[in-house]
Amino acid sequence: MPEVSSLPSIDLNRLGGAALGVLHANRLGGFTRPAIGLYPHQWSWDSAFIAIGLRHAEPEAARSELRSLVRGQWSDGRLPQIVYTPGPDDRYQPGAEFWASARPAGAATPSAGLIQPPVHALAALLVADATATANPAAARAFERELYPALRQWHDYLVRDRARGRVLAEIVHPWESGTDNLPLWDAALERIPATPATVITRPDLQHAGLGERPGDREYAKFFWLAEEYRDGACRDHDGLSFRLVDPLFNTLWAVSERALAVIAERCGEDPRPHRERADAIERALDELWTGDGFYGAFDRNTDTLIDRATCSGLIPLLLSNLPHADALRATLLGERFLGGPVPARLVPSYDRTAGDFDSAQYWRGPAWINMNWMLALALRQSGDATTAESLERAILEAAANGDPEASGAFPEYVDPVTLEARGTRRFSWTAALTLDVLAGGSRLPT
Ligand code: 9WN
Numbered sequence: 001m002p003e004v005s006s007l008p009s010i011d012l013n014r015l016g017g018a019a020l021g022v023l024h025a026n027r028l029g030g031f032t033r034p035a036i037g038l039y040p041h042q043w044s045w046d047s048a049f050i051a052i053g054l055r056h057a058e059p060e061a062a063r064s065e066l067r068s069l070v071r072g073q074w075s076d077g078r079l080p081q082i083v084y085t086p087g088p089d090d091r092y093q094p095g096a097e098f099w100a101s102a103r104p105a106g107a108a109t110p111s112a113g114l115i116q117p118p119v120h121a122l123a124a125l126l127v128a129d130a131t132a133t134a135n136p137a138a139a140r141a142f143e144r145e146l147y148p149a150l151r152q153w154h155d156y157l158v159r160d161r162a163r164g165r166v167l168a169e170i171v172h173p174w175e176s177g178t179d180n181l182p183l184w185d186a187a188l189e190r191i192p193a194t195p196a197t198v199i200t201r202p203d204l205q206h207a208g209l210g211e212r213p214g215d216r217e218y219a220k221f222f223w224l225a226e227e228y229r230d231g232a233c234r235d236h237d238g239l240s241f242r243l244v245d246p247l248f249n250t251l252w253a254v255s256e257r258a259l260a261v262i263a264e265r266c267g268e269d270p271r272p273h274r275e276r277a278d279a280i281e282r283a284l285d286e287l288w289t290g291d292g293f294y295g296a297f298d299r300n301t302d303t304l305i306d307r308a309t310c311s312g313l314i315p316l317l318l319s320n321l322p323h324a325d326a327l328r329a330t331l332l333g334e335r336f337l338g339g340p341v342p343a344r345l346v347p348s349y350d351r352t353a354g355d356f357d358s359a360q361y362w363r364g365p366a367w368i369n370m371n372w373m374l375a376l377a378l379r380q381s382g383d384a385t386t387a388e389s390l391e392r393a394i395l396e397a398a399a400n401g402d403p404e405a406s407g408a409f410p411e412y413v414d415p416v417t418l419e420a421r422g423t424r425r426f427s428w429t430a431a432l433t434l435d436v437l438a439g440g441s442r443l444p445t
Helices: 012-026 044-057 059-070 096-102 120-134 136-162 182-189 215-230 246-265 271-287 324-332 368-380 384-399 427-437
Strands: 296-298 303-305
Touching (some): 012 044, 012 384, 044 120, 044 368, 059 120, 059 136, 120 136, 120 246, 136 271, 182 296, 182 303, 246 271, 384 427
């Protein structure tokens, strides 16, 4: 937790109240929209981060957030990227109707066929532990209720996304959670920009084109989504985009460890989860570039993509990582935090790259969830000083000059100046602010 005295310009009580206010305003029934307007439905990994923050103030709402997402689970175990809530504010594209033809018959809730990084079991464990302080019976009931769904979710990743290998692949950049990260550029080069869908870009009413993916990227995103949907969302080696993402797989390993703890408490066998976590951690070495960061592996071309991005730093979350020192050096070096003009927050992309852009979505700006994970990783590995300075910058970025004004809790920020980018009153920025204010989180070992 940052020293209160070192944040003279921010009233931390006010910031916490404003963060909770954003989450209340974005709430719709049992879940929280990432942002009113731009993201009017429930998003998978957003809900995990939202639950992690909410657990400190409103553990019941945190439990409901995860339960609500699980209601959208497919019969094959996948947790969908988006659970749709048709309503007045539902002009998001692609909408529920886009995926309708591929959804399993009898599915209770309209949802997308894609997935997002598996951070849910970690969120469930943290929420259960927060619940246990005041209400141990509710915590155990929650774990028993969620365990089967989370196990099926992880089984889907093994069966359909690893398919005989250890690491899981993503089949669309949206599945990475880091949509236009430069790690996906080479694979996207090969994708046609000619989808059948007429793309209307309602997102551009909420953030400028200079801060959102370009039209050509959007056309490719839709082409890939159509290919997957038209194949009934079945996973196979013939799909045009099959990438192994270091972020996705690291979070999977962390979540398997969390699920082992939940399994044990439920009287189930924790060993398969630990064994999977061990195997994923070992296999991640396949993604080490030898240049101080992890890359992504393209299974269609058998190549390792070696662009330096925030996702390639996230394996720092893992204990006993063979390359931890080199990875920390990269994080502190000129590509990310260091350099002639030091950055306050870790940018999404290598600042020394010619195409780095401090405003452009996942191609430069700093995102709060990435910085929250990296602060947690640094604290766990003994670098409390850098962890604290990232947390301090998270609070400053979240307040954005005035926590109660509409400009606060930005979606992403300039990594040097902390100037707000993207939409505002963004839920995971608010939720992770609450977590930082409450002293942060620890990972299961
Ligand atoms: C596509 C909701 C989501 C986040 C992603 C972020 C952005 C969506 C979009 O918003 O992606 O899923 O329309 O750009 O990249 O991480 O989950 O907040």
